[in-house]
Each structure stands twice: as structure tokens, then as C-alpha cells.
Amino acid sequence: MIDTLYLIANIAGTRVAFRSCAIESVVIVRNVSPVPCAPTHMAGLFALRSRVMSLIDTRVAIGFESAGRAEGEKAIVVDVDGHFYGLLVDGIEDACFVSEAEMPIQGRLADGWHDVATAMIEHDGATLLVIDAAQLVTPRQKAA
Amino acid sequence: MDEILQLFLSETTETMEEIGGEIVAWEADPADRTRLDTIFRFVHTVKGSCGFLDLPRIAALSHAAEDALDAVRRGEREASPQLVSAVLAIIDRIVELTETIATTGVEPSGGDRDLIEAVHGDGAPAARAPTRAGETAEHEDAPAPKGQSWRTIRVPLDLLDDIMNGVSDMVLARNEVARKLRSAGNASGVTGAFDRLSNSIAEMRATAGKMRMQRLNKLFAPLPRLVRDLGQELGKRVDVVVDGGEVELDREMIESIRDPLTHIVRNAIDHGIETPDKRRAAGKPENGTLHISARQSGNQIVIDVSDDGTGISIDRLVAKAVADKVISAAAARDLSAERKLDLIFSPGLTTSSEVTSISGRGVGMDVVRSNIERIGGVVDLHNRQGAGLTITLRVPLTLTIISGLTVLAGDQTFAIPRLSVDEIVLQSSDSVRIDHNGGLDLAILRGERLSLVYLEDSLGMPRAATGDEDRTLIVTRETGGNRYALSVADVYDHEELVIKPATPLIMATGLYAGTTLPDSGKPMLLLDTTGIAAKAAVGRSIAAPIKDDPVDYQRARQALSFREFDGSVRTILLSFVQRIEDVAIAAMSRAGGRLLAVIDDRMLPLYDCAIPADRTHVKVLRIRVNDRELGYVIDDVVDLVDLPYSFEPARKGGIVSLVGMIDGQPIEIVEPDHLAAAVFEAAVDNRPTCRIAGVDNHWTHQFLRPILESAGYRVLGVGDPGAAAIVLAAGDDVAAADGKASIVCLRDSPAGDDDGSVYWHDPDGILAALKRIEDAA
Numbered sequence: 001m002i003d004t005l006y007l008i009a010n011i012a013g014t015r016v017a018f019r020s021c022a023i024e025s026v027v028i029v030r031n032v033s034p035v036p037c038a039p040t041h042m043a044g045l046f047a048l049r050s051r052v053m054s055l056i057d058t059r060v061a062i063g064f065e066s067a068g069r070a071e072g073e074k075a076i077v078v079d080v081d082g083h084f085y086g087l088l089v090d091g092i093e094d095a096c097f098v099s100e101a102e103m104p105i106q107g108r109l110a111d112g113w114h115d116v117a118t119a120m121i122e123h124d125g126a127t128l129l130v131i132d133a134a135q136l137v138t139p140r141q142k143a144a
Numbered sequence: 145m146d147e148i149l150q151l152f153l154s155e156t157t158e159t160m161e162e163i164g165g166e167i168v169a170w171e172a173d174p175a176d177r178t179r180l181d182t183i184f185r186f187v188h189t190v191k192g193s194c195g196f197l198d199l200p201r202i203a204a205l206s207h208a209a210e211d212a213l214d215a216v217r218r219g220e221r222e223a224s225p226q227l228v229s230a231v232l233a234i235i236d237r238i239v240e241l242t243e244t245i246a247t248t249g250v251e252p253s254g255g256d257r258d259l260i261e262a263v264h265g266d267g268a269p270a271a272r273a274p275t276r277a278g279e280t281a282e283h284e285d286a287p288a289p290k291g292q293s294w295r296t297i298r299v300p301l302d303l304l305d306d307i308m309n310g311v312s313d314m315v316l317a318r319n320e321v322a323r324k325l326r327s328a329g330n331a332s333g334v335t336g337a338f339d340r341l342s343n344s345i346a347e348m349r350a351t352a353g354k355m356r357m358q359r360l361n362k363l364f365a366p367l368p369r370l371v372r373d374l375g376q377e378l379g380k381r382v383d384v385v386v387d388g389g390e391v392e393l394d395r396e397m398i399e400s401i402r403d404p405l406t407h408i409v410r411n412a413i414d415h416g417i418e419t420p421d422k423r424r425a426a427g428k429p430e431n432g433t434l435h436i437s438a439r440q441s442g443n444q445i446v447i448d449v450s451d452d453g454t455g456i457s458i459d460r461l462v463a464k465a466v467a468d469k470v471i472s473a474a475a476a477r478d479l480s481a482e483r484k485l486d487l488i489f490s491p492g493l494t495t496s497s498e499v500t501s502i503s504g505r506g507v508g509m510d511v512v513r514s515n516i517e518r519i520g521g522v523v524d525l526h527n528r529q530g531a532g533l534t535i536t537l538r539v540p541l542t543l544t545i546i547s548g549l550t551v552l553a554g555d556q557t558f559a560i561p562r563l564s565v566d567e568i569v570l571q572s573s574d575s576v577r578i579d580h581n582g583g584l585d586l587a588i589l590r591g592e593r594l595s596l597v598y599l600e601d602s603l604g605m606p607r608a609a610t611g612d613e614d615r616t617l618i619v620t621r622e623t624g625g626n627r628y629a630l631s632v633a634d635v636y637d638h639e640e641l642v643i644k645p646a647t648p649l650i651m652a653t654g655l656y657a658g659t660t661l662p663d664s665g666k667p668m669l670l671l672d673t674t675g676i677a678a679k680a681a682v683g684r685s686i687a688a689p690i691k692d693d694p695v696d697y698q699r700a701r702q703a704l705s706f707r708e709f710d711g712s713v714r715t716i717l718l719s720f721v722q723r724i725e726d727v728a729i730a731a732m733s734r735a736g737g738r739l740l741a742v743i744d745d746r747m748l749p750l751y752d753c754a755i756p757a758d759r760t761h762v763k764v765l766r767i768r769v770n771d772r773e774l775g776y777v778i779d780d781v782v783d784l785v786d787l788p789y790s791f792e793p794a795r796k797g798g799i800v801s802l803v804g805m806i807d808g809q810p811i812e813i814v815e816p817d818h819l820a821a822a823v824f825e826a827a828v829d830n831r832p833t834c835r836i837a838g839v840d841n842h843w844t845h846q847f848l849r850p851i852l853e854s855a856g857y858r859v860l861g862v863g864d865p866g867a868a869a870i871v872l873a874a875g876d877d878v879a880a881a882d883g884k885a886s887i888v889c890l891r892d893s894p895a896g897d898d899d900g901s902v903y904w905h906d907p908d909g910i911l912a913a914l915k916r917i918e919d920a921a
Contacts, residue, residue: 031666034556036603037653045650045659045667050312052659052667054647083647138648 003097006121007076008128010091012064014113017121017128018087020095024077029055029086032070041136043070043088048077053084054137061136063112078133085137098123102130148365149245152193154298156242159186160235167232174223183231184213190238199251202241208260209234230263301395304355311352312642312661314345319663356396360438360447361389363398367409371434374413381431382417388438393445397539400519401447404512408449408535409434411509416453416533426530428452441538450534456527458484458770465490480817481770485527489513529771548641548660548670551618552634554605559641559660559670564620566627568635572613587617587629591786594619595628597680599671602655608633620673628677643670655679705782705811706765709756713782714800716814722766722773724781729760735856735918738823741775747855750775751799751823769820776819787813834914835860835868835885843905848872851907857914870917874904888913 005020032044032055041061045052055075060066067090075086102119109117109129116136117129170179187209194203209231215221237259244252318341325338368384375382417423417432424430435450462476462484470490471479479487488509513523521539528534540546540563547562569576569589577588578596585596596617600607617629641660650656650669657672703715725743732741732750739750741764748766755762755777764775785806799819800812834857836844844861852859860868867885874890890904902909 031664033667033669035650035653035656035669036556036605037655038650039652042649045669047316047661047665047667050309050316050661052644052661054649081648083645085647 003099004102005095005097006123006128006130007095008093008123009076009089010093011058011062011089011131013090015093015126015128016117016131017098017123018076018078018131018133022078022133024079024084026074026076026092027086029070029073029075029088040066046070046075046086048084048086051084053077053086055086055088056137057088058136059088059090061112062116063110076133078137080134080137085133087133087136096123105129148361149197149249151362152197153242153246156190156193156238157246158298159189160239167235171228171232174225174228180213180216180223183235184210184217187213187235199241199245201251201254201256202238204260205234205238205241205256208263212263227263230259234259234263304352307355308352311345311349315349316661316663316665318342318345320665356394357392358395358398359389360391360393360398360445363402363405364389364436364438367406367436370406370409371413374410378414378419380413380417380419382413383431383433385433385435385437387436391438391440391445393539397445397519400515401521401537401539404515404537405447405449407512408537409436412449412451412453412533412535416451416455418453444538444540447537447539448534449537450532452532455529455531455533456485456488456525457529458527461485461487477821478817484770485525488525489523546641546643548639549618550636550639550662550668551599551616551632551671552636553599553603553632554608556605557636557668558599559639559668560618560620560630560673561657561670562638564673565618566621567619569617569619571615571617571631576617578612587631589617589619589629592627595626595677595680596631597628597676598631599676600633602676602679626677628680630673630676641668641670646670703785703787703813704765705785705806706763706778707780707782709754709779711779712812713809714812714814715785715787715804715806716765716767716776716816717787718784720767720769720816722768725764725766725775726761727764727775729755729762732762733915735915738856739777740856743775748773748775749823749856750777751819753777767816767819769816772820772824774820774823776814785811832856832870832918833858833860833868834870834872836872836874837862838874839890839904848904848907848910851911852914855911855914870914872904872910886917888917 006017007020007023007026008015008017010016027048029046032046034044035042035054041057043055043057043060043066046055047053055070057066057070067088070088073088074092075088076092078085078087098121100122102121105117105120108114113129116131118132118135119130121128121130166179166182170176170183173179187206191203191206191210194200194206212221212227212231216223216227221227234256237256241251321338322342325334364386367386371382371384374380412434417434418426418428420430423432433452435448437450438445438447440446458481462471462479465471465487466473466476468490470487476484476487490510509523516523516537516539519539521537524536524538526534526536548559549562549565549568550557550559552558567589571578571587575590579586579588585598587594587596598607612631615631615633616635617631618635619627619629621627639662641662643658643660646656646659646669650659654675655672656669656675658670660668660670662668702718704718704721705713705715707713725741727741727743731743732739732755734740739752741748741750743764743766748764750764751774762777763780764777767774767776787804787806799814799822802813802815803810804813805811834852836848836852836859840862849859849861857870869885871885871887872890873887874892888910889901890910891901892904894903894906900913902913904910
């Protein structure tokens with residue numbers, strides 16, 4: 001069994017895991033420009049060196065109220081289809097190796113989570129949802 | 145050394161490296177078909193390239209090898225070890241020669257007969273070429289530089305992009321350091337060192353930009369060959385003139401215009417340039433000319449492809465468009481000439497009457513246009529019916545760097561491509577009037593009525609409290625061509641902006657064309673002026689009546705206003721008026737059922753009108769519509785005016801299609817297409833018929849017939865059915881005349897008899913005789 005590295009983060013009080021292979025880096029976000037008329041979970045644009053990235057407010061993407069912070073916060077940088085996105089989360093705990101395999105999700109999650117969570121893992125005596133970054137970036141039809 | 149040669153050398157060397165293993169493997173197993181094919185392709189490619197490059201030795205060698213390998217491929221020869229060696233010897237010699245060319249720049253003189261005979265003969269090579277091992281040894285003896293003097297390498301584009309990104313990062317870091325240095329004051333004398341660093345970074349940025357540039361030669365080089373091959377296939381002879389191959393363009397742009405350009409060239413040969421027979425008949429040189437030229441104009445590259453062929457036949461184009469249901473017949477009739485030409489860009493349309501192997505597969509100019517527009521370019525046509533077509537491609541210098549204008553909306557800055565900005569005006573300027581009516585905002589700029597769009601409204605942002613007078617109008621246009629005014633809180637500088645594609649989430653708003661990172665390090669959005677217009681419904685609300693208009697009033701809005709004999713004032717678009725002539729009443733006559741004026745020995749059909757009897761002279765507007773000229777009799781010219789933007793359609797029809805307001809007065813606008821229809825169709829109805837009997841030759845076809853037709857006669861030839869009112873009878877063939885027709889006898893010598901006959905090479909005399917018959921009737 002090969003250990004898989006996950007990044008554990010906190011979104012709206014829920015601890016979640018991102019597969020580390022999907023993550024470029026974790027950065028502090030500065031100089032955010034809003035994007036008028038964009039979907040609400042699109043918190044703006046920021047630059048990492050010369051690359052311009054879209055900032056995604058994961059709380060909004062999942063269906064919670066925005067925490068309203070962006071400038072100076074940490075964001076998880078992911079690459080989805082050749083575009084870079086920064087994912088704003090409520091807290092970033094740690095990266096850790098998990099030796100157990102991912103498990104399918106048992107039962108039904110609340111709507112917002114259902115769209116973005118792809119599996120569950122067992123870590124440190126707790127069950128964590130594994131989040132698919134691509135789904136956060138382009139959420140399926142949100143309650144319209 | 146010229147660039148094509150360099151390219152040939154590096155490609156040949158590269159392929160040699162790739163197929164080196166194949167050659168060895170083929171040597172081991174001559175029956176291996178795949179390896180044989182690979183080697184065949186190599187010599188074939190080399191042979192093809194030599195054709196351009198004047199390398200007779202390599203050409204002869206590769207040709208011989210190709211022949212031999214082809215025979216093996218067709219099973220006519222066996223891949224005997226002797227043959228294999230002979231071929232390998234040739235390949236080795238080619239490599240040797242390319243290496244020499246690389247060092248000296250010229251193909252060394254010398255003979256290769258031994259090798260060529262060896263590969264042609266079945267027996268052992270007459271003089272066996274050095275083996276590969278032997279050759280290697282030779283090179284070891286002479287450790288000359290391995291011929292890399294062309295000094296080019298191939299680099300993946302990704303690598304170049306990485307370098308560009310790295311350089312951009314450096315520029316940003318430099319800016320940050322510069323800011324910190326400024327705030328710290330000139331501490332510890334770093335400033336000088338920093339300036340040097342800063343300059344080298346700037347230089348490096350410029351160099352990195354150049355790495356992506358490539359000469360258009362790369363794009364143009366294959367075209368002469370393409371034209372030659374197509375010409376041969378189609379039995380046409382075409383000379384190609386290429387200019388401006390030294391102009392440089394971003395590599396990616398070159399790739400993007402390769403297909404459209406090839407398509408245009410194919411079209412020009414296939415549909416444009418005629419066969420030598422037709423060209424001779426049309427009085428053109430038998431060889432057609434295709435002129436391809438490029439030049440830089442500002443931050444655009446302009447590429448012209450011009451042929452001296454038939455041009456686009458507007459009538460055939462329209463007929464085809466109607467047949468393909470691209471447009472209804474009625475709508476087509478109302479189009480201006482320019483709009484008719486635009487039909488060539490309709491999807492799935494081709495003007496070629498039959499599908500050929502070259503083009504006419506239904507993939508046409510629409511694809512060319514969309515490919516060019518996708519990279520921010522424009523396609524223009526200049527049609528000279530019967531004399532050729534020029535297609536102009538305008539493309540931005542690079543995909544990634546554009547000249548942009550920074551504007552303020554609310555408290556955020558945005559970029560607008562400079563190319564889409566026509567004009568910038570302060571809203572407080574005297575030349576602007578702003579009207580707010582029922583939620584509709586209009587900007588009236590020097591009489592032009594423009595939709596007014598507040599950028600903040602489009603973006604759903606609150607407008608700053610300051611009044612309208614502090615704001616600035618940017619007159620811009622959407623791709624449909626409609627101009628509108630975009631009101632912004634402020635306009636800052638022009639800047640060269642590096643544009644990055646935006647994420648799908650941003651593109652989905654339809655308002656942005658990309659993102660950019662200015663030196664401040666805070667990302668900025670590039671506005672899409674077409675998307676903003678669409679969201680504000682600009683095209684539908686105001687510009688719609690103009691857009692549906694048969695004549696493109698927006699491009700040519702200057703009009704001539706004139707007075708009719710009844711005192712009313714009308715206008716006509718100036719672009720249709722060729723000139724204004726003073727014509728004596730004596731030079732006007734009614735013939736063939738219509739009013740004609742003789743101007744400079746030519747007949748000009750006039751729009752029929754009642755001329756007051758007391759006039760001796762009148763003014764005639766010479767109007768050109770769809771390549772035909774007609775005259776419009778007026779009392780006098782009043783003024784030059786700018787046509788207004790809003791019109792009412794005229795109810796009564798006829799030649800007046802619209803009514804607009806100028807200086808508070810309604811004014812009728814004469815529609816040139818309707819005028820032409822009235823003049824030329826009226827003539828069709830009651831044109832007298834004239835038969836040319838007894839003679840049927842070049843003179844009657846090429847000269848007499850057009851003269852009679854332009855004088856208003858319907859002309860029948862020798863075998864044509866139908867009754868004619870007048871017969872032009874040559875010689876004694878009067879018997880063939882139509883029953884009751886009046887007869888003009890033609891004689892074949894200039895010396896006149898008194899029998900009323902006319903010399904048949906005397907068109908004026910013939911017309912005069914016809915006129916006498918008309919007058920008598």
C-alpha cells in the first residue's frame with residue numbers, strides 16, 4: 001500500500017482533504033481584482049508572479065455565505081484544464097500521508113457537498129471528504 | 145545564407161539523424177517495406193526541396209535514388225545488396241554535400257556520375273562509394289567544424305513561452321524592487337547597480353519577444369511551388385510575385401494564417417485566373433499574375449493577395465447565394481454592391497460553378513474570415529470585376545501583446561483594445577449632447593446618434609456620484625460594425641499589454657476578452673466591446689434600422705444634395721456619384737425607348753425625367769452602380785451633407801427608399817440600386833430588337849454587338865430565334881431578313897455608294913442609320 005499525500009483544509013467548519021497531486025502550491029493572496037458579473041463563487045483575480053489566476057471562494061461554491069475575506073488570505077493553487085485557480089478556504093491544517101484507500105461516499109451528502117466531494121478517507125480517527133477541485137471551479141447547476 | 149537554405153540544411157541533417165537507424169536496419173533486411181518507405185520519403189523530400197534551391201548535385205543524386213527506390217517499391221527491381229549500397233552511398237554523399245554547403249554556403253562542384261550509374265545499373269557499383277565506416281574515418285582525419293555554421297536550432301514553443309513567463313516574472317520583481325528602493329530613498333548607492341540590472345532585464349524582455357518572431361518568408365516560400373503545381377493541373381499559367389517576405393510576425397500568428405492564406409491562393413488560381421485562351425480573348429497577357437505582398441503598418445501586418453483574373457462576378461455570386469438559400473431573392477435585390485460582395489463570406493458558399501479538386505469543396509471564404517477574425521484580424525476584399533481581385537488580411541503583430549487603453553469604471557480599472565477605439569471625447573465637450581429618454585441613453589456626437597452605454601451599468605457596478613460632465617466617452621464599435629459610445633469614469637494611459645486567456649468562468653460572462661497583468665501587479669480585465677454592446681442591446685435598439693438598410697450608410701455617409709426641376713431637394717450617397725457633367729440638351733435624345741446623353745462620344749443612359757423646355761444645358765450626375773453607369777438629370781447641386789443616422793422608409797417606393805432629416809427639413813434619399821433598376825429594366829421592356837444578319841464574326845461579336853447594346857438595342861445574331869424590328873444586313877443576304885423589319889444594308893468597303901448602305905466597320909454610321917429609322921417610326 002502506497003501512502004497518498006493529502007492536504008487537509010477546513011471549509012465552513014467541515015474538515016476536507018485535497019489530493020496533493022492536484023495542488024501546485026499554497027500562496028498568500030494579494031492585489032485581488034474583482035470580476036464584475038462573474039458567478040458569485042468567483043472571488044476575483046490575483047497574480048502569482050506573472051500568472052493571473054482566478055480566486056474561487058469555496059464557501060460560496062459549496063453553498064455557504066462568503067466569509068468576505070480574500071486579501072492576505074491563503075489560497076490553494078490548483079491547475080484545472082490548463083488554467084490556474086486559487087481556492088480560498090477557511091483554514092489550512094496540514095499535509096499528511098494517508099495509507100488507507102479512498103472509500104466511496106456512503107449515503108447522501110447535503111446538496112453543495114454532494115457536487116464537489118468524490119470520496120472519503122479515514123485519517124487520524126476522523127472521516128474526511130475528498131474534494132475534487134475541478135468541481136469547485138465549475139459547480140454544476142447551483143440552486144438557480 | 146538565405147533562410148530557406150538554412151531551413152533545408154537543418155531539416156535534412158535532422159531527418160538524417162532520425163533515419164540513420166532505419167538505413168542500417170534496411171541494410172540488414174532489404175525486404176523491410178516500412179524502412180524502404182521511410183528512406184524513399186527522405187530522398188523524395190530532399191529532391192523536392194532542391195528544386196527551389198538550385199542545388200543540382202543533390203537534386204541529381206536524390207532523383208537517382210528516388211528512381212531506384214521507386215522501382216523497388218513497385219516490385220520492378222529487387223533490393224539487391226548492390227542496390228542498397230548504392231542508395232546508401234548516395235545518402236552519404238548528400239549528407240557530405242549538405243555539410244559542405246553549411247560551411248561554405250555553396251554546393252561544391254564535382255561529379256556524382258559514379259554513384260548515379262551505380263544505382264541505375266544492376267551490377268556492382270562501378271566505383272564503390274566509401275562505406276559508412278570509411279567515411280567516418282575520413283571525418284576523423286579532417287576534424288573540420290561539423291558544419292553547424294547555420295547556427296539555428298529548433299526549440300519547442302513551450303520552452304519559449306516558459307522563457308517569456310520567466311522574463312515577465314523578472315519584470316514584475318524588478319518593479320517591486322524599484323518601488324521599495326524609491327520608498328527607502330537612495331540608500332547605500334544601490335541605485336546605479338539597480339539601473340543596470342533594470343536595463344538588462346528590459347533588453348532581455350525585448351529579445352525574448354523577438355524569439356517568437358519569424359519572417360513571413362517561411363509562410364511565402366511554399367507558395368510559388370503551390371501555384372506552379374495548381375497551374376499545371378488546371379492548365380493555367382501564373383507568374384507569382386512575392387514582396388515583403390522579410391516582414392516578421394509572431395510564430396503562432398504565422399501558423400494561424402497559413403491555412404487561410406493557402407486557401408486564398410488556391411482560390412485565386414482556381415476561380416480567379418483564367419485559362420490562357422480566355423485571357424487572350426479578354427485582351428490580357430496569357431500568363432496571369434499573382435501578387436502576394438506583406439508590410440507592417442503600425443502594430444498590424446497587412447498581407448495583400450492580388451490576382452489579375454476575372455474577379456468576383458457579383459451577379460453570379462448573388463445567384464449562387466439565392467440558389468443556396470443564403471439570402472432571399474428579394475433581399476438580394478435590395479443589397480448594395482458592397483453588401484453583395486460580402487455574400488462571399490456566407491457559410492457554405494462557393495462561386496465556382498463546378499467543384500474542382502482544388503477548391504470549391506464548400507469550405508470557403510467564411511472559414512478564412514473566421515480564422516482571421518479569431519486572431520483579431522480583418523479580411524477586406526477589393527473586387528475589380530473582370531480584372532481581378534485583391535484580398536487584404538490585416539492581423540495584429542502578436543497574439544499576446546496588444547496596445548490597450550486603461551479606463552476607470554467605479555473604482556476599478558479595465559483595459560480596452562486600442563484597435564476597437566475610434567475616438568475619445570469628454571462628455572462635457574461642446575460637440576457632444578447627451579439625451580436621456582425613457583431609460584434610453586443617447587450620445588449625439590456631431591450629429592451622429594450613438595447608443596450610450598455606461599460601463600458601470602454593463603458591469604453591474606454602482607456609478608460614482610460625480611456628474612456626467614466629468615466622464616469620458618469612448619466611441620467604439622462591435623464586430624457588426626455598429627458604433628456606440630461607452631461612457632467611462634476616466635481614461636488613463638495607452639499601454640502595451642500582455643494578454644493572457646481568461647478562465648472559462650470569466651469568458652462565460654461574455655464581457656471580457658482576456659486578462660492582463662500591468663506593472664502594478666494587480667490583474668486587470670480586458671473588455672470585449674462586442675459583448676458589452678450585445679448586453680446593452682446596442683445593435684437592436686438604435687442601429688438596427690441602419691443595419692437593415694440596403695446601402696451601407698455607415699461607411700459612406702457623405703451625400704450630395706441636389707434640386708430637382710420641381711424644386712424638391714433630394715440626396716444621393718456621394719460614393720456613387722462619379723462626376724457631375726454639364727450636358728447640352730442637343731446632346732440628349734430618346735432612342736431605344738429611353739433617354740440617352742452623349743458624353744465624350746459615349747452613350748449614357750439617363751433616368752427619365754421631364755426637362756423644362758427653356759433649358760439649353762442641364763446638369764447630369766454620373767452614377768455608377770454595380771459596374772454600370774447611368775445619368776441622373778438635376779436642376780442644380782445644392783450642397784454636400786452628412787446623412788443622418790435615423791430614417792423613415794419612404795412609402796411610395798420608386799427610386800426614393802428613405803427619408804431623413806437634415807437641418808430640420810425632411811429630405812428624400814435616392815437609392816442608387818433602385819435607380820439602376822429603373823433605368824436598365826425600363827430599357828429591357830421596350831428595347832427595339834436589331835438583328836445582325838449575314839455576318840457572324842469576331843467584329844460583330846466583340847465590337848458591333850456591345851455598341852448596339854449600349855445604345856439600347858436588343859441584339860440578335862445570325863441563328864438567333866425571334867423577330868427583329870431592324871435588320872443590319874451585310875452583302876446580299878437581305879433575303880434572310882425578318883418579315884416587316886426595316887433594313888439597314890451594310891457594305892464591306894468604306895467607299896460610299898449612294899444606296900443608303902453603311903460601311904460595316906463604321907459604328908457611328910450604323911447608329912446614325914438606326915436612329916433615322918427610330919425617328920421615322
